[in-house]
Amino acid sequence: MFLLIFAMLASVIAFLYYLLHMKMDHWRKRGVPGPSCYPIVGNFGEMIMGRRGINQIYSEIYRRYEGYPFVGVFKFMIPVLVVRDPDLIKCIMLKDFGSFQKNDMFADKNVDPIFSRNPFVLEGSEWKARRAEMISCLSPAKIKDMFVTLEKNSRNMVHYIDKQLTNSNSFDVTDILRRLLIENIAACGLGVEGKCFEQEISEVKKMADYLITAEGLDSFLIAFWVHFPRFSKLCNFRIFTQEIEDKFISIMRSTLKFRKDNNMVVNDFLQAAAQPYSEQTLSTDYDIAAHIASLFTDGYLSTANSMAFILFELAVNKDIQDKLRAEIIECYERNGGKFDYEDTMRLEYLEACIHEGIRKHPIVPVIPKICTEKFTYSPTNPEYKNLSVTIEPGTSICIPAYAIHHDPKFFEDPEKFMPERFMIKNGINKYTYLGFGVGHRMCIGSRFAMTQMKIGLAHFIKNFEVKTSPKTRYPLKYDPWYFVLSVRDGIWVEIQNLQDK
Numbered sequence: 141m142f143l144l145i146f147a148m149l150a151s152v153i154a155f156l157y158y159l160l161h162m163k164m165d166h167w168r169k170r171g172v173p174g175p176s177c178y179p180i181v182g183n184f185g186e187m188i189m190g191r192r193g194i195n196q197i198y199s200e201i202y203r204r205y206e207g208y209p210f211v212g213v214f215k216f217m218i219p220v221l222v223v224r225d226p227d228l229i230k231c232i233m234l235k236d237f238g239s240f241q242k243n244d245m246f247a248d249k250n251v252d253p254i255f256s257r258n259p260f261v262l263e264g265s266e267w268k269a270r271r272a273e274m275i276s277c278l279s280p281a282k283i284k285d286m287f288v289t290l291e292k293n294s295r296n297m298v299h300y301i302d303k304q305l306t307n308s309n310s311f312d313v314t315d316i317l318r319r320l321l322i323e324n325i326a327a328c329g330l331g332v333e334g335k336c337f338e339q340e341i342s343e344v345k346k347m348a349d350y351l352i353t354a355e356g357l358d359s360f361l362i363a364f365w366v367h368f369p370r371f372s373k374l375c376n377f378r379i380f381t382q383e384i385e386d387k388f389i390s391i392m393r394s395t396l397k398f399r400k401d402n403n404m405v406v407n408d409f410l411q412a413a414a415q416p417y418s419e420q421t422l423s424t425d426y427d428i429a430a431h432i433a434s435l436f437t438d439g440y441l442s443t444a445n446s447m448a449f450i451l452f453e454l455a456v457n458k459d460i461q462d463k464l465r466a467e468i469i470e471c472y473e474r475n476g477g478k479f480d481y482e483d484t485m486r487l488e489y490l491e492a493c494i495h496e497g498i499r500k501h502p503i504v505p506v507i508p509k510i511c512t513e514k515f516t517y518s519p520t521n522p523e524y525k526n527l528s529v530t531i532e533p534g535t536s537i538c539i540p541a542y543a544i545h546h547d548p549k550f551f552e553d554p555e556k557f558m559p560e561r562f563m564i565k566n567g568i569n570k571y572t573y574l575g576f577g578v579g580h581r582m583c584i585g586s587r588f589a590m591t592q593m594k595i596g597l598a599h600f601i602k603n604f605e606v607k608t609s610p611k612t613r614y615p616l617k618y619d620p621w622y623f624v625l626s627v628r629d630g631i632w633v634e635i636q637n638l639q640d641k
């Protein structure tokens with residue numbers, strides 16, 4: 141009996157080992173180079189041990205394979221092709237987009253009716269239609285209309301900081317900027333006040349934080365969903381819990397009703413999102429809510445954290461901060477002591493500082509794609525080894541934006557904060573600067589984000605000097621679990637009101 145059990149166990153183990161081995165042979169059989177890995181955990185064992193984050197692991201693999209156009213790795217049992225050659229990035233994101241139409245993300249319409257309507261997770265004709273609708277909500281003319289609100293909120297941020305300065309001059313700038321972003325999104329997206337500069341935690345901020353920040357109850361589940369979309373299909377995971385969904389739709393409905401009853405036309409994002417849906421049904425409520433929700437899930441932390449990283453770099457690089465302040469003050473004074481839309485948008489050095497901040501700290505450090513149609517690639521650039529690969533439908537692709545942004549081959553002295561590199565005409569290969577992505581699925585909100593960042597930073601830098609403080613951690617230590625580049629303990633700087641100097 142004992143022998144029989146032993147033989148059965150041995151056969152099961154041998155069979156499992158054979159299956160694992162077959163699977164882990166995936167890249168070797170296709171002639172794709174890559175590091176050796178362990179069964180089950182693949183190349184991500186260190187992530188499970190909590191020693192390294194996913195971005196760190198991809199970045200190290202990227203660096204180790206200098207000269208290779210791509211590298212094959214295993215995210216646990218899933219084969220992933222890590223792209224190194226910018227020409228292949230161009231194929232995936234633009235030229236041969238037909239073979240790579242999907243992001244490697246998933247949300248089920250029956251489980252999460254709001255998030256499943258987000259362009260990030262959609263594909264095919266539905267993606268095209270939702271993307272087009274959202275782009276029209278964020279047209280240059282609509283953003284210009286919203287500028288008045290964004291400018292007012294930025295001024296309120298300055299008053300808020302001024303008040304806080306009576307208690308302390310050491311701040312976590314991510315906290316301040318998240319407050320600003322919620323004010324902007326609540327006003328433009330839901331037609332309500334965020335009240336983030338008045339009370340400690342407003343209802344809208346609570347909702348936004350629960351939705352997407354690392355403090356949210358489900359931060360582990362969110363990370364799991366991002367990194368293993370196929371597994372999360374099995375556990376009915378939803379970003380918008382029933383409670384948040386109900387709250388969200390109820391605020392949205394009451395604002396739209398109030399506007400209708402009072403014949404009010406407000407030129408904001410909410411109005412534009414509701415425009416195509418004259419009939420009010422649950423399905424159309426979801427459609428409108430999904431656009432607004434996108435401001436929270438895609439546009440909140442991304443914009444707030446990017447601004448915080450930029451302020452951190454300005455605190456470390458005083459000469460750059462002074463040069464930027466001179467440009468901002470000149471613009472402010474030229475306009476008779478205010479910031480107007482056109483001139484603020486034209487601030488060149490500010491724009492370069494923003495792009496350089498996003499280059500050094502890309503909010504989406506790895507861009508996940510999935511192959512939708514068979515595709516064969518052989519590099520033509522002699523700087524890469526002459527290897528070819530046939531990518532099959534369903535294969536996961538990783539575009540390691542962070543590693544590419546820190547590759548000295550594309551960005552000289554990559555650890556240095558040098559906005560000037562973004563001021564040289566044609567100085568940057570656009571397939572190596574991936575802060576907002578490129579090609580057909582490029583970020584929909586980049587113009588809106590740039591507008592918020594420009595006016596927010598213009599007010600900040602005009603009024604305050606930022607310096608490193610004893611609490612500043614240098615270099616920054618990113619949260620290894622969180623999929624949006626974040627710093628777990630905040631970004632601490634010292635703030636001084638320039639009028640008190």
Ligand code: HEM
Binds near residue numbers: 261583
């Ligand atoms: C500094 C702020 C932001 C950064 C750095 C950023 C970055 C990105 C990146 C890297 C992508 C992936 C692009 C690709 O796959 O090629 C993306 C996609 C997207 N972003 Fe943003 N984003 C920002 C703000 C926003 C805002 C404010 C919104 C909404 C209003 C937004 C909405 C979206 C959407 C809907 C997509 C998916 C597009 C698609 O798949 O068709 N983003 N963003």
